[in-house]
Every structure is written in C-alpha cells, then in structure tokens.
Amino acid sequence: MHRTAASQSDHCRFAPPALHHDHQPKGSSRARPAHGPVASLWLYDLHVTADLPTTSRYPSSREATGIETSAMSAALDEARLALGHGDVPVGAVVLVGDEIVARRHNERELSRDPTAHAEVLALRDAAAAIGSWRLGDATLVVTLEPCAMCAGACISARLGRLVFGAPDTKAGACGSLYNLCADPRLNHEIALIGGVAADRSAEMVEGFFQALRRA
C-alpha cells in the first residue's frame, strides 16, 4: 500500500512508549563494574515494554511472513547460545528468499570486541555467503531492536528488510530512541517490522539480567 504524507507525519510524532519495567538498580551501592559479563548489565540496562515501536509507516508484527516467524525461532535459538559465554542473549539470522544464509549471536564478551553484536556478525557472514556487501535482497531477523551501530551496519549493507523481536527503549535505533531505518537524511531506508515473538526475546534478556543480579 502506498504510504501517505499523513503516515509520514504520524511517524514523526512517534514517541518511545511508556516503560513497564525498570531494570536499573536505583540506589544500589554496588560499584559499577569496569568489565566482564556484569558490565553488560549497565551497558544494556534494557527496558522492555509490550508497546511496540511500530508506526503507521511500518507494518505490525502481524504482517511478518511465515518464513520470517520461523527465522525468528532460529534467531532465538542463536540467542540462547550467547548465554553459554556470558553474553547478553541476542541472536540474528539473515534470510535470502526462504533460505537462512547466516546465523549468529552476541559475542561481545566472548571475543572482547565491542562491535561483536549478533547483527553485525550475521551481516558479515551473509555478505561472505552471497559474495557481495550489498544485501538488498536480504532480511535480517534479530531478537532485539538493533542499536545505532547495528542499524548503521544495516544501512551500509543496503539491507532490504529488517524484522526484530523485543523493542529496546534504552538503546534501540529502529523506532525507540531513533529510527535510522527511516531517516530521509540517510541514503537508504529499510522496511521494518517490530515485535515478532517479542515476549520470548524479552523474557530471555530479562532472565539474563536477573541472574546477574542474583550472582
């Protein structure tokens, strides 16, 4: 359906939704960790909400295809693997047509690499698999709303479509804090769907941070 000027305007009025859970340990006397898995608690400090950062400009999670919904299950399986090495459980897969050409999970702690987010790793693998950095025919399916770095990587890859799970109102750059996928000042826009299997993704991330606090 053709997007109207009114829907563009609605998009501009979009504001981050109200927070349902506050994960920040306010008043905590615990020292802020400098490194290691616990540092992720502070760096991500995820706020999860059932209200999705979708706008009239973009289709809702109900419009994800069956293939994309299945791909999200694969991405959630990838996210679980990140728990094995103390990384925040975020997983991503890249679809070209009906085929998954790349699947990765967050490895920032494992590789001590600040750029080793699941999305960046999956985009690199997908580019290697298809032999081109241009991923216009690809869909990135990721369990958590991408951050500014990852949204920027999607734009650099000229990604065709992005599907994400839970919104991240503290760091999300695809509708929560920013929407780099639809900024007319940039040279590429990406079709976007948010909120696919959002509860399952949010549950996993919340469980990760709760376990860290109990440790």
Ligand SMILES: [Zn+2]
């Ligand atoms: Zn990221």
